[in-house]
Amino acid sequence: MATSSCRIRPVNYETDGVSVIEISDSWMYSAAVLLGLILLVGGWKLAALVTPGFGMDPVLALSSTVTVAIFVLSILVHEMIHTVTLLTIGGCRWADVRLGISWRSLTPYVSWSGPIALRHYQASVLAPFLAMGLVPFVLGCWFNAPVVVAWAVLMISAAAGDLVLFSRTVGLPGQSVVWDNQKMLGFSAILPTPE
Numbered sequence: 001m002a003t004s005s006c007r008i009r010p011v012n013y014e015t016d017g018v019s020v021i022e023i024s025d026s027w028m029y030s031a032a033v034l035l036g037l038i039l040l041v042g043g044w045k046l047a048a049l050v051t052p053g054f055g056m057d058p059v060l061a062l063s064s065t066v067t068v069a070i071f072v073l074s075i076l077v078h079e080m081i082h083t084v085t086l087l088t089i090g091g092c093r094w095a096d097v098r099l100g101i102s103w104r105s106l107t108p109y110v111s112w113s114g115p116i117a118l119r120h121y122q123a124s125v126l127a128p129f130l131a132m133g134l135v136p137f138v139l140g141c142w143f144n145a146p147v148v149v150a151w152a153v154l155m156i157s158a159a160a161g162d163l164v165l166f167s168r169t170v171g172l173p174g175q176s177v178v179w180d181n182q183k184m185l186g187f188s189a190i191l192p193t194p195e
């Protein structure tokens with residue numbers, strides 16, 4: 001029997017009369033790809049504006065085999081940050097969490113079973129973007145480290161799908177609980193029953 005150790009237990013929505021919404025529209029994947037390209041080009045142009053010396057150095061660095069390896073490793077670290085957030089803040093068990101590779105987009109992903117609180121889901125979704133993207137981007141610009149900025153732009157772009165997911169959580173009631181959609185980009189949310 002499937003049991004979840006996530007802190008919030010499943011609600012029997014068939015009998016409890018609570019609202020369940022499915023947020024996994026097929027356009028979300030296209031939106032993520034488009035946003036990823038916009039963030040890559042826009043981030044690169046912004047970096048060139050605010051970081052003296054930003055230009056061919058990071059481009060040359062990024063063309064090296066070592067840097068390609070760093071990029072692949074960084075994507076794995078990105079997924080590990082999702083995982084660690086789910087295991088800690090989200091209260092999920094290791095057995096609930098699944099790491100895999102989406103052959104459609106050639107990207108690794110992390111999925112989990114069982115519901116978690118909306119704000120824990122939001123933390124898990126945003127954690128890699130903040131830790132590997134936004135914060136290094138700002139620090140790299142601040143300390144004028146072009147290679148760090150270039151890496152951060154790539155990591156911001158790689159978080160485009162997460163940003164699309166996060167945007168779909170905005171406006172949901174704070175007491176909602178969510179499930180990952182294990183087949184496609186998206187999730188289901190159980191909305192709290194009105195008082």
Ligand SMILES: [Zn+2]
Pocket residue numbers: 078079082128159162
């Ligand atoms: Zn992600």
